[in-house]
Amino acid sequence: MTEELMLQGCLENLATAQEFLYNRFSPRMLGVCYRFARNREDAEDMMQEGFIKIFSQIHQFKGQGALEGWIRRIIVHTCINVLKKNKKFTDSVDIFHASSMYLNENNIPSILQAKQVVECIRLLPVGYKTVLNLYAIEGYSHKEIASILDIEESTSRSQYTRAKSMLEDILLKKKIIQQPRENMRMVSGTR
């Protein structure tokens, strides 16, 4: 099924087309949700809510840009809204507390590097990982993040810096990255 046919079917609320679209994008989108969520169940709930929004708002997609990008933005916004509802994204812990958390964590799988990286991101406190996900992976600017999360722009920057530092430590300790810190250009980007 081509993308055009699939979109046309979704516009007509055809279950087959919807299932096709879901099967095509759900694995990647669940990966996105999983980075924001506490666990798999929460991630699936977020994705379910996100896809319901996608199918109900599919008529708003005008074909400008990639469909995946549009879907991804809706999924990310849904994840943020869920976190906002649960008031989790403002949670923050100091670096010391955070490192004690990840040091005790032995549950990181060691099969695929991508999975390892994601699991390491998930070890971050909710506030940190939300900002890190939005800035470093989803490509939002600090201004946009501040607007989405209802926080100060400076808070977003500082959260990101701390998040990145913490993640770097985790990756080093899990031997996922080998380079010493001084060799990595770890500067907070400005957008």
Place this chain on the structure above:
Amino acid sequence: MNDFEESLKDHADQFKMIPSKKVWHGIYNDLHPGRRWPSVTISLLLIFILIGVGYLNTHNAAQPVSAISKSTIASNNLLVNPQAKVEDHTTGTGLLKEKVVEKNNPTKNELSSNNVSSVKEDLGSKPQNIVSEQLLADSSNNSNDIHDKQNSNNTNITDNTFGANNSSITNNAGKAAKVNNRDAISTPDNVITSTSIYDFKANLLPKTLATTGADQKQIQSEHILNTNVEKLTNGEILVTNIPNFQSNAKIASQIESAQKVNKSIEENLDNTDKILSVERINSNVAVAKKAPDVIKKISKLHKKRNEKVSWVYYAAPVMSSVSFSGQAIKEAPTNNFSIALAANQKENKVLHNPALGFEAGAQMGYSITKKLQFTTGIHLTYSGYKIISNEVHPTFATLILRDPKNGGDFPMSYISHYGDGTGQTAVSLRNYNWQASIPIGLQYQLGGNDKIKFSAGANVEPSYVLKSEAYVLSSDGRNYVNDPSLLRKWNMSSNFNAFITFKSHNFKWNIGPNVRYQWFSTYQKTYTIKEHLIDYGIRIGISK
């Protein structure tokens, strides 16, 4: 964005997860709320249809006797007091109706040529005679209407029944052949059915045509009479506008023409009356007198037939369990890696619990002897069991299947979300199926009295699997996989039941234990493990 961030983004973007099925089900149910639980809706609909059909059948099965008895009463009424019947269905004046009734009343033997001529005199002397003739036609039409109504109510009266009826009439052919078409309209004989009238006419007319010239004359006059009556019927406006006809020149002219027609009717009546004889009337009366007996015989036949057939509608909550047999095919170790895998294999054991199921249906019983019944009907079953499992991260699982044609083994790979039940995040999977079947069996009354009876029954049920879900253990015994293509579409089951029957509130109730065993495996031959479902339940049946 620096290298670290780019690397992070790349890694994160590569990460994919396979969502569990419930996510799509949740989305689907949200987007298509009307299609939620389609199988349940269809099943409920089916059950309601079964109950509805059952009720109607029970209702109709009880009706013919009463309907026939009603028609018998009706025919008797017509014989004794035809006026009552005519008054119910005509709209004209009472006086004229009485005359029609007199004309149509053969039991009193008053239908002599004198009587007919007296009617004739009335017809000739009063303008309303037009109406009377019309009423004559109406009464015959109405009587046909009555018969039609009786026929439409008497849905269980078959052609054979009519055949029997006709044969009884044919037995009297010597006499009945003399009955002309006009008599056929009014004699109580025809109360039986309008169909019998038509058959009767069809049988008799050719014979009549072949008979004497007098009869031919009679038929000709009959034809003229009918035509005239039809014409009069078409001029119904004359009847309804009688109070105003004098002021209306057109109506007056119509009356004149009608009077002319009336005269021709009188002439026809003269001819007809000459042909009519008391003997013929008596033969009609004899036939008419036999009619109630015939009807009684028919009702007896029906009663006997209905007594032989009985319908029971039942439902039963069941506890479904399962028995397994056969051996799973294990992967033969060929290298060090597969030896390690083989060592990691678990015993192929499905941890399961019984689950609640349901069955419903309609059973028709046909009495072979007093105690033995042949049974058949429609049966719907929902049965299954629960598997104790646990959620796992999506993982590949292999199922080794066997080609039944050449006996060769081949692997099939699946993505599994469920473990063998030994993990932490416990989850219950449900293997179930919906089956529609046609049970064929026997039922025997073991004992009892008028109030309570003990019976036992057994049947075989060829069944079609309407919907099913089945999780099977992977060949290493570690994960459950779901593959609908492994499931069998047709199956065969046996059903054994014992029950007591008692009457309460005009209904017969059957209550007793019921066991159902599925003969063939739920799965096709490619899957070497055999699964046989067993249902235990308490069947509750109801019948009239």
